Amino acid sequence: MSATGLPAPATDTLKGLLDAVSGERMATTVATLAGAPFTGRRVGTAGGAAARAWLGQHLHDLDAAVTFEPFTVAHVPEVYTVPTVHWRDGTTSHRLAFGREVAVHLASADQPLVRRGDLAVAGTGDPAGRWLLVPSGMTMFDAYGHAHGALGLLFGRGVDADGWHYTMLAGPNPGPLPILTLDTATHTAMLAVPAGEGWFAANTPIRRLDVPAANVHARWRDAAAGQPDLLLTAHYDGVGDHPGLRQPAAADNGSGIAVVLEAARVLAESLPDGVGLSVALLDGEEAGALGSAHHAAQLRQLGAAPLVVNVDGAGHLHEAAAVEAGGPAHGLLAALDQAGRHTGLTLAAGPVASDNRRYAAAGLPAVGIGAGMAGYHSPADTADRVETATLTAVARLVVTTGWLLAAPSTTVSS
Numbered sequence: 564m565s566a567t568g569l570p571a572p573a574t575d576t577l578k579g580l581l582d583a584v585s586g587e588r589m590a591t592t593v594a595t596l597a598g599a600p601f602t603g604r605r606v607g608t609a610g611g612a613a614a615r616a617w618l619g620q621h622l623h624d625l626d627a628a629v630t631f632e633p634f635t636v637a638h639v640p641e642v643y644t645v646p647t648v649h650w651r652d653g654t655t656s657h658r659l660a661f662g663r664e665v666a667v668h669l670a671s672a673d674q675p676l677v678r679r680g681d682l683a684v685a686g687t688g689d690p691a692g693r694w695l696l697v698p699s700g701m702t703m704f705d706a707y708g709h710a711h712g713a714l715g716l717l718f719g720r721g722v723d724a725d726g727w728h729y730t731m732l733a734g735p736n737p738g739p740l741p742i743l744t745l746d747t748a749t750h751t752a753m754l755a756v757p758a759g760e761g762w763f764a765a766n767t768p769i770r771r772l773d774v775p776a777a778n779v780h781a782r783w784r785d786a787a788a789g790q791p792d793l794l795l796t797a798h799y800d801g802v803g804d805h806p807g808l809r810q811p812a813a814a815d816n817g818s819g820i821a822v823v824l825e826a827a828r829v830l831a832e833s834l835p836d837g838v839g840l841s842v843a844l845l846d847g848e849e850a851g852a853l854g855s856a857h858h859a860a861q862l863r864q865l866g867a868a869p870l871v872v873n874v875d876g877a878g879h880l881h882e883a884a885a886v887e888a889g890g891p892a893h894g895l896l897a898a899l900d901q902a903g904r905h906t907g908l909t910l911a912a913g914p915v916a917s918d919n920r921r922y923a924a925a926g927l928p929a930v931g932i933g934a935g936m937a938g939y940h941s942p943a944d945t946a947d948r949v950e951t952a953t954l955t956a957v958a959r960l961v962v963t964t965g966w967l968l969a970a971p972s973t974t975v976s977s
Contacts, residue, residue: 576833580962581906583829586955589722589821591956592792594946596799596820597811600642604812605803606636606731606847607774614799618779618820618844625828627842634778634857636847639949640732642667645806646766648743650753653760662808662942663726664749668718668742670703671767676742678714679764682753685709685716694763696753707771715741715767719750727941730810733851741767776800778854779844783831786839786869793830793840795961796855796918797823798848812929813946814878815939818826818845821954822874826961838969839869845918848875855918859925870968871916872894873927875917877957878949879936884957885913887931889923893899895930895968902963908956932957 567666595601595617602610623629646667648659659665659826686705691712697703699719706716718794722728728744743765752762771881779799786792798817801812811817827842834840845854864870872895884903888896903910915931922929934953938944 567826567974574963577905577963577966580833580966581959583745584825584955584958584962586951589958590826590946590949590951592821592824593813593949595816596817597813597946599809603810604799604801604803605639606776606800606850607639607772608723610803611800611846615777615779615846615940618799621824622779622842625781625831627783627831630780632778632858634776634847634853636775636776636850636853638736639691639774639850640669641771641772642769642805645936646743646768646770648765650682650763651761652752652756656675659749662728662805663722664746665770666728666744667767670738671769672740673770674715674741674767677766679762680714681759682756682761682763683758684754685720686707686916687802688758690789694765696750699753703738707740708751710740713740715743715765715904717750717753717763718742718744719747720744722746723938723943724941725938725941727938727943730805730940731884732802732849732893737771741765743767754804763785776846776854778846778858780841781827783827784834784838784840787837790837790839791966792867792869793838793965794843794871795823795827795841796843796845796873796922797875798845798854798872798918800846800849802849808942810942810943813944813949814876814936815944816875817946818877818949818954820872822877822958825958826965829962830965834965834969841869848918852921854916855921857875859921859927862927863925868927871919871922871927872961872964873917873919873922873929873931874940874957875915875931876933876935876939877954878934880934880953880956883909884960885915885933886910887913887915887919887930887948889920890926891929892923892928892930895928897963898967899930899960901967902960906956906963908960932960
């Protein structure tokens with residue numbers, strides 16, 4: 564017996580499968596998905612549709628039966644032009660860089676016209692005709708209470724290690740006022756300007772769109788009665804580009820897509836007869852995990868109960884890969900744990916706030932695996948920062964998990 568409890572011949576077979584995992588192939592997939600033709604892959608965009616078509620063809624070339632499942636995503640926010648933002652501290656005028664010093668808040672009203680007014684602090688003095696700096700600790704609800712007649716609200720927000728604002732698509736509905744977020748240094752500098760000496764001028768060009776979306780489904784084999792049915796999932800959408808700012812979405816989640824494609828390629832040729840294998844490449848995750856919600860509801864209606872392994876981020880492996888289990892996932896989690904020990908990849912319980920939660924909420928056994936990296940949801944999420952070694956380690960983990968789930972029970976240690 565091997566250290567993992569598998570007979571030596573079985574271990575030799577698994578070793579051959581793991582040797583077939585190609586980090587270079589996955590790195591090429593990540594670079595392709597992060598390329599300009601796919602333009603950030605936001606749901607409902609031409610870039611997202613181009614990525615979907617490319618993925619469908621890729622799966623077809625792997626001899627899968629491929630289908631596309633359309634659905635609609637409502638109220639997707641889009642900054643449709645670069646906002647113009649200037650301010651004056653009493654002596655010097657400044658223009659703020661979009662994406663670094665300033666961003667449009669998801670709760671902002673759409674205001675395409677640049678409006679100028681004095682700077683003031685929310686809760687002090689007359690707000691009418693002024694841009695209000697919201698002090699740290701004041702809620703948006705309270706800020707609105709101090710903003711009658713104001714031109715807009717200005718919140719301070721930290722930037723990431725690369726100096727970028729974090730882009731989000733899922734969040735609050737638009738409110739009655741224009742709202743911008745400023746990096747904390749700029750926000751602090753504005754708060755220090757004496758009352759009546761500074762002004763601010765800006766617009767907030769953000770709209771909400773109802774857009775088409777589609778999941779990509781691929782199946783190699785159906786599960787026989789009483790046999791496991793493995794479903795590998797990852798979302799292919801990103802937060803999308805901003806005007807003038809490429810946001811490649813390489814690690815989040817080009818890397819997860821690459822791992823799922825590679826693991827499916829290896830498993831499709833090796834799983835025993837009767838074991839089911841399918842892939843769902845999901846749209847709309849960044850808008851609220853809507854693709855997986857759509858798919859999970861379909862599976863529940865059909866009475867299907869696949870074992871779901873979702874990969875959201877395989878860009879940089881720190882000390883361990885994060886794992887979150889949900890639903891009746893005891894057996895799935897046990898196989899994943901054994902796979903981690905066999906491949907040498909340390910696993911740690913941690914939040915994986917992604918599509919796995921939608922499947923688990925539908926009562927399906929599901930695990931989420933995450934090995935994210937800094938810079939995601941920003942222009943810093945580039946393919947060159949995704950580690951080939953991390954792609955390989957996570958793909959080997961998924962392959963081993965699938966192989967163990969398909970193995971006869973006598974070959975798996977308790």
